[in-house]
Amino acid sequence: MSMFNIGIEAIGWAAAALILAAYILLSLGRLEPRGYAYQWMNVIGAGGFVINSGYNGALPSAVLNVIWAAMGLFTLWSVWRARAAARSATP
Secondary structure, three states, X not given: OOHHHHXXXXXXXXXXXXXXXXXXXXXXOOOOOOOHHHHHHHHHHHHHHHHHXXXXXXXXXXXXXXXXXXXXXXXXXXXXXXXXXXXXXXX
């Protein structure tokens, strides 16, 4: 196995660990579902899965994780907008 392949596998395992950690922390009440940390953990983890599954030819998984990352980015954007609006509405 080449160093490149090992790197791709390491990205996949790190992505899995990150998404699992996000879910565990959410389930334990340590993270908020609309919080930045939880959403970024999912976006970065999904990005890692896109790299790993795309390289390995698992296109359904790659597409699912593109959608997963897009949902996380959309949530981050909507949370940021809501917080910005709340800050500007406060005198």
